[in-house]
Amino acid sequence: MRSPVLAGVLMLSSTLAFAQGAERDEFFWLGEINKATTVINSEEGLLDEALVPGIAAALADVIENGSQAGAERPSAVIRFEPLLIEAGGAEVTLLHAGRSSQDMHATYRAAILREKLLELAGQLNTTSRTLVDLAAGHVETIVPNYTNGVAAQPNSFAHYLLGHAAGLDRDAQKIREAYARVDRSPMGTTVLNGTGWPLNRQRMADYLGFAALVDNAYDASQISSMDQPVEVASIVTSVALHTGNFIEDVLTQYAQTRPWILLEEGGGNTFVSSAMPQKRNPGLLNDTRSDASHAVTLAMGPVLQTHNITPGMSDPKDVGANSRMVDAGIQALAGLDRVLKALVISPERALEELNSDWTASQEIADILMRDHGLPFREGHEVASQIVGFARAEGIGPLDFPYEEARRIYAVTVEDDPDYPRELPLSEEQFRAALDPVAIVNNRATSGGPQPAEVERMIAEARERLQAQEEWIAARRDHIDSSLAQLDRDFGALLP
Secondary structure (H helix, E strand, O other): OOOOHHHHHHHHHHHHHHHHHHOOHHHHHHHHHHHHHHHHHOOOOOOOOOHHHHHHHHHHHHHHOOOOOOOOOOOOHHHHHHHHHHHHHHHHHHHHHHOOOOHHHHHOOOOOOHHHHHHHHHHHHHHHHHHHHHHOOOOOEEEEOOOOOOEEEEEEEEHHHHHHHHHHHHHHHHHHHHHHHHHOOOOOOOOOOOOOOOOHHHHHHOOOOOOEEEEHHHHHHHHHHHHHHHHHHHHHHHHHEEEEEEHHHHHHHOOOOOEEEEEEEOOOOEEEOOOOOOOOHHHHHHHHHHHHHHHHHHHHHHHHHHOOOOOOOOOOOHHHHHHHHHHHHHHHHHHHHHHHHEOOOOOOHHHHHHHHHOOOOOOHHHHHHHHOOOOHHHHHHHHHHHHHHHHHOOOOOOOOOOHOOOHHHHHHHOOOOOOOOOOOOOOOHHHHHOOOOHHHHHOOOOOOOHHHHHHHHHHHHHHHHHHHHHHHHHHHHHHHHHHHHHHHHHHHOOO
């Protein structure tokens, strides 16, 4: 059975852990740093064992008091330490051996920023999974894709969505790479060149859940702590740009009288114009676009604040500003997730748009080169002349006269005797070359829109999402288990 003393220690430790776990802000991390210092320095002979219970109790009081509703939770060492002195007397400042606000603040900034990166990674995974799941339902949906704002070629909607998912996957890679650089402990570097105290930096890093140390003491608070928000800002920028690109692509459909992709009406997705009864304004699209722009705006802050300042200045390091920047990226991704879940796609209308224009005309040039030896530019000219004639006469691809195609071909190649004199495509082949569905299904390139390739890419995308989910969970578990161990070891010091 547990002794009453041990039971009391465990209960107090549990209470302390619960109180500390409410909000992992600057105050929280100052408490954790002080707890770790108390444990490490007492065990390694840097703190008089006789003083440890009183110091530990004073620290526990400060943490407990700061966890009460409406209580002060100072974020600076110079405001946290007076509370310690008030609770335990001047001897509590023995904890400050070899420490500075420089390395302590750099440590809590890194700790908070890494958790923000995990939040961003979590929302990114949620949105990406929605995107991939949507793609899985539209492998055979053929839609127009656009370049320079003009309908360019037929594509499967799934392939298009997976292209956007690939961009978000690169954002996930950037988060993992940046996290490894942020997840390093500056503690023990003091101001910029270390200390004469033999501090155990590795034990401190382990207790605070860091995977590694910032190796160079000057780098710790003077260089890397300025780099981190700038690097995270670049990721937020990328996430916001990917979000905005997709939103803009959908928004252009609202300029058409008969779009093939729209938001489901109601539920906050759209709203009726105050003056024009026929209008359904895409409010969710506009809001998400605005959120993405806001994220980009905030992400410019660390870059501009780091520009033209000497190393180590605090300008780009503000925890609140950098957290709001990441939160803006999260909000943009959450909006994109809502957009994806609200999309209504009309495969029939998409195919109608494809067949009303000449987005399949490149296939004629490809077939003439691949199967009949014409240089691409020559075949391109044949197709271009067909399109020019058709548009001048108001003829769509489905209705274009085969005999007119033969005439245009003969006129185009008449000056070069090396090419076949007659159009080498039968009428059936000519019609098939203009079929958007056949074009997509007959693609042979790795990474193309043909169903087999799309299914492969969907499966691999899901594997990456699962791996990312496991990576996020492992990082969170490492932090939580490290702090739990610190709580247990600190609790054992309490009187």
